[in-house]
Every structure is written in structure tokens, then in C-alpha cells.
Amino acid sequence: MKSKVKGLVLASAIAAMTVSAVPAFAGTDWIPFSGKLPILQSWGKLSTDTNDNSSLAEAEISYVGSDYKMNLRVYDIDVSPAKQVSGTYTDADDGTTAKFNLDASSEGHKVELRGQTANWTIVQVEYSGKFRADS
């Protein structure tokens, strides 16, 4: 009985030390953005943040004008020319949450979320949302 209790205490102590040793990333603050996308599917700059660690970058799109969709990408802007460091999230619309794995080379760099309309438009499409490089 005594050895059982000792074993439990030892196991609890090891578990507590292990959990406390694991770093807990709280995520960076959201950076809101809004504006109008260029026509003819040009890429527009939406928001910038610093990629501090290798967690997923997130973009929440709260509004895209009318029934339009938009495409999203993340670029490393600390290199010249700016380098694409994520896959392309296509067809984002109202309420979309896009999560991006970023290229390891962009860690510690400033990254920029860019967006374009999913097709040519004759009007500038409004958008709004928020972005953070670390979730």
C-alpha cells in the first residue's frame, strides 16, 4: 500500500514537471484589416505581422463584398523580392477562417497577408477581417 502511494506521488510529480516544461504559446494578438481589393485580380496587401514561431498563421475574413470570393496568401516581406511562404487559400468568403503553415525560412521575419478577388471585377470589392502570424 505504501509503495503504491509512493508510486502515485512520484508519477504525479513527473507529470507536473513535464507539463510545466512544455512551452505554451498563447498566440499573438489579432490585427484587424479592411479595405477594397484591386480590380483585375491584382494582389492587394491586407495586413502584416511578425512570424515568431512555427505555429499556424490565421486569417479570419468577416466580410467580402456581395457574392465575391477572394484568394489569400502569405508573403515574407523581410526578403527582397517578397517571397511566398504559404499555400494559396482560394475562394474565401464571409466567415472564412484560413489557416496557413508558413515556410520555416520566414520564422522571425515580418510576413504579409495578401488578397485578390477570385476573378476579374469591374468594381473594387470590399473586405474586412483579422490576421495573426502565430495562432
Add this chain to the structure above:
Amino acid sequence: MIIEIRKFLKNNITYICLCMLLLTVGLAVWSGVGMFQNELDVTKRVNGNFPDAVALVSPHQYWVGFSEVFFSSFYYFIFPLIVALPVVDTIYREKASGSLNYQLVRMNRRTYYLRKFVFTFLVSFVLFVIPLLIGMLLVNLLTGTWNFSDFTAAYDRLVRGTAVFGDSTSLTHKKELFSDLLRRSPYLYALVYYLIGGLYAGAYSCFGLSASFFIRNRYLVLFTPLCLYLGCWLIFTLLQLLAWDPFNMLDPRQPVMGLRYLPFIIDFCVLMMLAVFLYVLGVNKNRDILA
């Protein structure tokens, strides 16, 4: 019909239009292949541990009409003008030169006009579809990919919800319309969109041919199909009926919300009925000249 084909082949504008279409396709292919390589490299770097994510980045997404490449979108912007140029003003020119009367003496009036209408539709259909198929072959040739079974398998898992991805960028490949075709083969999916586009190209050219009875300016006749196409784009945008606009509907990327199958049919039927109605009106209007 052989006479129409001969006139079409002797017309220099036919070859100019064909060159313009092929040049646009060639530039779209060149840019698209570069873009595909870049996207694949990035995906392998960030999601290389997830085979489904890598498989979903496929060369077929850079066929003409399937990508954000400028010339790919430009093809879908300019096609009503270019596919109509060789044929839309044939009645106008034959009336102006007097050969119309000569031909009507030698053949039945109904046969002549029916042949003109059908030929215009078919030529515009072919001029729209053939360069796109050539573009498809060129992309496959340049990327060395002809078999898309990896993509269809990954797409099938995406649809079933069993695919494993590193982030949400791969989820966006799922299409609302014709998704079952994409599960079988991107070729089927592309063919359906190209054929629908060809039907609309024929319809726009026939509308232009019908309008040529009422328009006295040759250049206005040539631009009528494009004006109708862009006019619809403007009107549907202002009315916020994006899913009903052919400019968005014909795009294989399905770039707007609310796309459904019914507008494809309704828009095409309305366009063809309008073209036929104007055509019959125009033929009857010119009856006294031809008697």
C-alpha cells in the same frame, strides 16, 4: 455548307483571329506553368509531410481558364469578339457587295439563312474550344503530367472528409458544381466547362449575326457580341446577381458564391431565343429587297 467553309478559309481574318487566340493561350500556358511550379514548391516546403495536400496541387489547375494568370482570364474576357470576327458580319458584307442577291437567286432563301446561322454558331464554338484544348495539351506537355489519378484520389478523400492536411489551404479545392466529374477526372470537368463556353460563344456570335440586319456600321456589328457580353457583366454586377452573369458562370474556377446549374440553362436559352427572334425579324425585314 461547303461554300461557307471555303469563304471562311479564304478570309484572312480567320487566321488573324486564330493566331490571336493561340497567342493568348500560349502566354497563359507559359505563365501558368511557372505559377504551378512555384505553388508546388511552396506546398512541398510547407506541407510536404501531407501527401494529400501535395497531390491537390495539380497542373490541371493551370489549364487556360483554371488559374489567376492574366492571359487565362483575358481569354475569357475577349473571346466573344475574337471568335465572332470571321463570321458575324458575313451577311452584312454580302449585302453590301451584292453577292447576297446573287446567291439568293441560286438557292432557297430559307436554306441560305439557316446555313448562315448554323455555320456561325458552329465556327464560333470550334474557335472557342480548340485553342483551349491545345492549351490543355501544352500544359500537360510542359509539366509532364497526363495522368491525374493522384489528384482525383486526393480529391475523393477531400470530398469524403478523410484527407489529411497540414493547413486549410487544401480544403479550398472542393468545387460546388460538377464536383463528381472532378472526382473522376479533371479532363471531364474541363471538357464540360469548355463545351458550355463554346455553346455561349456560338450564341453570342449568332446574336451578332442577327443584329447585323439592323446595324448599318460594320465595326458595330463586329463588336456587338462583346458589347452584349460586357453589358451583361456590368448589369449583373450592378444588380448583384453575380451567379447569373456568364462572365462568372463560364469560369471553371467558380469564382463567386451562389452558383447553380439552372442559370447556365436559362441564360443560354434566353440568349439563343433572342438571337433567333432577331434573326427571323431581320430576315423578314429584308424580304422585299430579296424578292
